[in-house]
Amino acid sequence: MAVVQTGNGVRITGDEGLDVQRTAFTEIPLIDLAGMMSPDEMDRRRTGAEVRKACTEVGFFYVRHHGVSPAVLARCYEESKAFFALPEAEKCRIHIRNSPNHRGYGPLLEENTNPDSQGDLHEAFDLAGDIPANDPDVLAGKALYGPNLWPAQPEGFKPAVLACYKSLVALGHTLFRAFALALELEEDYFLPLIHKPCAHMRILRYPPQEGVVNEKQIGIGAHSDYECFTILNQNGDSALQVLNAAGVWVEAPPIPDTFVINVGDMMARWTNDLFCSTLHRVINRSGKERYSIPLFFGPDYDTVISPLSSCQDEAHPPLYPPVRAGEYILSRFDETYDYRQSQPEKV
Ligand SMILES: O=C(O)CCC(=O)C(=O)O
Numbered sequence: 001m002a003v004v005q006t007g008n009g010v011r012i013t014g015d016e017g018l019d020v021q022r023t024a025f026t027e028i029p030l031i032d033l034a035g036m037m038s039p040d041e042m043d044r045r046r047t048g049a050e051v052r053k054a055c056t057e058v059g060f061f062y063v064r065h066h067g068v069s070p071a072v073l074a075r076c077y078e079e080s081k082a083f084f085a086l087p088e089a090e091k092c093r094i095h096i097r098n099s100p101n102h103r104g105y106g107p108l109l110e111e112n113t114n115p116d117s118q119g120d121l122h123e124a125f126d127l128a129g130d131i132p133a134n135d136p137d138v139l140a141g142k143a144l145y146g147p148n149l150w151p152a153q154p155e156g157f158k159p160a161v162l163a164c165y166k167s168l169v170a171l172g173h174t175l176f177r178a179f180a181l182a183l184e185l186e187e188d189y190f191l192p193l194i195h196k197p198c199a200h201m202r203i204l205r206y207p208p209q210e211g212v213v214n215e216k217q218i219g220i221g222a223h224s225d226y227e228c229f230t231i232l233n234q235n236g237d238s239a240l241q242v243l244n245a246a247g248v249w250v251e252a253p254p255i256p257d258t259f260v261i262n263v264g265d266m267m268a269r270w271t272n273d274l275f276c277s278t279l280h281r282v283i284n285r286s287g288k289e290r291y292s293i294p295l296f297f298g299p300d301y302d303t304v305i306s307p308l309s310s311c312q313d314e315a316h317p318p319l320y321p322p323v324r325a326g327e328y329i330l331s332r333f334d335e336t337y338d339y340r341q342s343q344p345e346k347v
């Protein structure tokens with residue numbers, strides 16, 4: 001039994017070993033998002049109902065027919081490999097600590113997603129919407145908004161990464177419609193709240209872990225995500241593990257032409273824990289490096305997240321006080337990143 005501290009409270013994991021129980025993949029449902037593109041409202045509602053079932057029972061699901069071009073993803077991975085292959089000193093010219101907006105390069109072991117661990121064994125490039133420094137929200141100190149930090153090379157990196165970001169944000173809009181239907185709300189309920197969304201993308205590179213793996217230093221320690229939901233593309237071998245309700249780590253391997261979607265803590269709060277933000281972790285024992293691209297999708301910075309009235313009744317009183325979306329995310333970054341703990345004037 002291990003205890004994991006998350007922003008929404010303490011969670012218990014079942015076992016302390018690193019092995020996964022190989023459970024049939026029907027455990028993590030696969031949803032065909034073509035239903036959300038249908039002009040027939042019944043098709044869209046049916047897809048919403050599948051999302052509801054997945055979010056209440058599992059907190060994770062795969063999607064296919066998501067509308068993201070494989071060529072856009074392939075180019076993003078190719079350019080990212082070239083970026084991560086640069087000398088460390090070159091990558092550190094855009095170290096994330098140089099950005100007041102949480103953008104740029106994060107070296108190995110400078111994040112610690114599970115406070116009980118000793119650093120995550122991955123390196124990362126972080127970006128979000130490119131918002132100019134003179135934008136009123138940036139000037140107002142809403143630190144999730146601001147300009148990205150780009151490396152001088154490889155030349156093709158910036159356009160490839162931005163094309164991928166744009167496609168994943170479009171998928172995020174489709175998913176927010178599906179989440180609204182899943183919650184039996186108007187389909188466009190969330191759309192006025194995502195004009196300037198806190199949509200944060202990362203490109204992650206995990207070196208292989210061979211031999212005896214230190215349980216306190218894995219690819220990414222057990223955690224739940226912070227935002228409303230995560231859109232994850234995986235490249236390479238299976239390394240992602242998801243904790244099921246019985247406390248068993250279940251493998252979530254890459255399935256060709258799909259994304260993994262998972263509920264984050266902000267959506268758990270918004271739904272009064274009707275939707276579960278499930279613990280997960282990464283251990284790359286494939287013997288090869290592994291890349292993945294998560295995009296964490298949340299609403300506009302000032303959106304107040306308090307349990308939806310449709311998710312409350314006498315038996316389910318509100319579990320969480322209201323929080324401002326952007327402030328909640330920043331408080332979670334503070335717990336995770338070395339550079340935010342050593343900054344005297346973090347915002
Ligand atoms: O790389 C992965 O498969 C998952 C990454 C993840 O859980 C995260 O970045 O929050």
Ligand SMILES: [Fe+2]
Pocket residue numbers: 223224225230280
């Ligand atoms: Fe995660």
